[in-house]
Amino acid sequence: MSEKKLNYEYCDKLVRDFEEVVKQPIVSKSSVYYTGVDLGTACVVLAVLDENYKPVAGAYRYADVVRDGMVVDYIGAIKIVRELKQELEEKLGAELIYGAAAIPPGTDALDSGAVKNVVQAAGFELTNLLDEPTAANKALKIQNGAVVDIGGGTTGISILKNGKVVYIADEPTGGTHFSLVVSGAYRMSFQEAEIYKRDSKNHKELLPVLKPVIEKIASIINQHIKDHDVDEISLVGGTCCLTGIEEIIEKKTGIFTHKPKNPMFVTPLGIALSCTKEIIE
Numbered sequence: 001m002s003e004k005k006l007n008y009e010y011c012d013k014l015v016r017d018f019e020e021v022v023k024q025p026i027v028s029k030s031s032v033y034y035t036g037v038d039l040g041t042a043c044v045v046l047a048v049l050d051e052n053y054k055p056v057a058g059a060y061r062y063a064d065v066v067r068d069g070m071v072v073d074y075i076g077a078i079k080i081v082r083e084l085k086q087e088l089e090e091k092l093g094a095e096l097i098y099g100a101a102a103i104p105p106g107t108d109a110l111d112s113g114a115v116k117n118v119v120q121a122a123g124f125e126l127t128n129l130l131d132e133p134t135a136a137n138k139a140l141k142i143q144n145g146a147v148v149d150i151g152g153g154t155t156g157i158s159i160l161k162n163g164k165v166v167y168i169a170d171e172p173t174g175g176t177h178f179s180l181v182v183s184g185a186y187r188m189s190f191q192e193a194e195i196y197k198r199d200s201k202n203h204k205e206l207l208p209v210l211k212p213v214i215e216k217i218a219s220i221i222n223q224h225i226k227d228h229d230v231d232e233i234s235l236v237g238g239t240c241c242l243t244g245i246e247e248i249i250e251k252k253t254g255i256f257t258h259k260p261k262n263p264m265f266v267t268p269l270g271i272a273l274s275c276t277k278e279i280i281e
Contacts (some may be wrong), residue, residue: 012141012261014269018047018055019262025057025091033092034097036135036272037081037119041066041152042194043238044077045268046084053273057092058265059084062194066152071114081122100275101125102267104149105131105156105168113134129162133158134165136236138270140260145232146225147251148217149267150239152176155217157224169224175239177213185209186252198272205241214245218252225253232258238264 030050037044044065048057063080065073089096101119119126132151133147133156140147143163149156152175159167175197182193196202198211221233233255234247250257260266 004103008258008260010141011266014139015185015261016267016270018058018265021048021055022058022060025088026055027092028056028171030056030094032098032277033094033096034272034275035083035085035088035096035124036268036270036275037099037101037122037124038268038271039066039071039081039101039118040075040134041154043152043264044080044084046081046088047265047268047272048088048092049272049275055269056089058086058268064239074114074118077118078121081118081124085124095101096123097125098127098275098277098279100135100271101126101130102132102135102271103129104151104154104170105133105158125279126275127278127280128271129280130271130274131158131168132156132267133236135270135274136164136234136267138273139266140236140270142232142234144229145234146230147223147234147236148221148226150174150217150235150237150245152239155220156172156237157221159192159225159228159230161228163243167224167228171220171224173213173220174215174237177216178210178239178242181210181213182206197242200241200243207242207244207248210242211248213242214242214248215252218249221249222253225255231239236260236263239262256269 004043036047045060050056065077133149147158156170179193246257246259
């Protein structure tokens, strides 16, 4: 079995296991819990791993506290993270102390302080803060290629060589733009469009409508990888849940494009895998 195939199986199993514990947490006597906090534009996700870095619990909530990768509702973000933390602590019968978080690539000077403060104000000891595509690769385990994290507001790109990140970029285009197109095409409110596009039953019908935006994302990817030897693209982020998005991107880039099972959960799981007991100031 190829190394790539094994990596895909590892990531897909991790996501499958996480989906199960979101529904039914595993209450065990772990000596420590590691939590990944993903403050997404459309959704806030908490992923909890045990001492062996195995999924034991998780929760998520659709929210509007982040826009284009930036925290715009600081108090609201703290409230949601705190509530999800308390909900999971009650289910596990244990305190969640250590947390890690991530930010869009290249935004550390702008927003890393806000994300850090949200996580700490919600009651976590922050142990790691990394960029989103790099975090996702903790679950994907790509050695050579590009990780493309298509979130609500932005598309983040990390290029890896021999397992090390050699280039990162972030561009404004993502799921928000999908919703705006759906809203205009179907004459529905933005919020209605958000809900409509999340329903997989609508994806086949929506794909041709959204194709121009997907092709724009593909052109952004092309622009950033053109000076690098990239032979594989992995898509993560909630926007990638759109059925068929990977086929359009592969066709436009001419590069093999892989989408893991439920790409919305890959980054939060990667963040949790990056969590330690070493508190950062």
